[in-house]
Amino acid sequence: MSSPHIKSAAVTAALTALDEGRRPDRPVLREAVRTLLAALAERAPGRSVEVRVPPYGAIQCLPGPRHTRGTPPNVVEMAPEVWLALAAGRLEWDAxxxxxxxxxxxTRADLSGHLPLELG
Structure with a gap:
């Protein structure tokens, strides 16, 4: 997948800041997280798993039984920096x-088959 929105300046800026040992500016980090969450939702459409990256966003993805009320049975949650590293292929899912x-x-909360995302 090489969706144009993955090539966003925010993703590049956030990854560069992390590579340099800096924390990305909050608006940049927020946009990068949301951009990559949208790319995952596009790559793995569905509503059986909720992916949460607080405080910036959450999506539902992966085919399977749809969840509509209460706490979803299949949840993946992580910090923004971890999400960027996973999406960019700088961190392996199993690790x-x-x-x-x-x-x-x-039982469905496994994103290993959908990561890393191609960043262009």
Whole structure:
């Protein structure tokens, strides 16, 4: 997938800041997170898993049973920096889980087949 919106300046700026050991500016980080969440939702459409990257965004993705009320049974949650690293291929899914950097619940809460996203 090489969707044009993944090539956003915010994604590039956020990854550059992280590479340099800096925390990206809040608006840049927010836009980068939301851009990459939208790309995941586009790449893996569906409503069976909720991916949360507080405080910036959450999406539903992956085909399967749709969740409509209450706490979803399949949830993936992580910090913004972890999401950027996973989406960019700088962190492997299994390592993130093993290190406790990603919290998952439910039998469908596995994004390994959909990451990393192609950043152009």
């Amino acid at each position: 993130a889980i093993t290190e406790g950097r990603v919290q998952v619940s439910g």
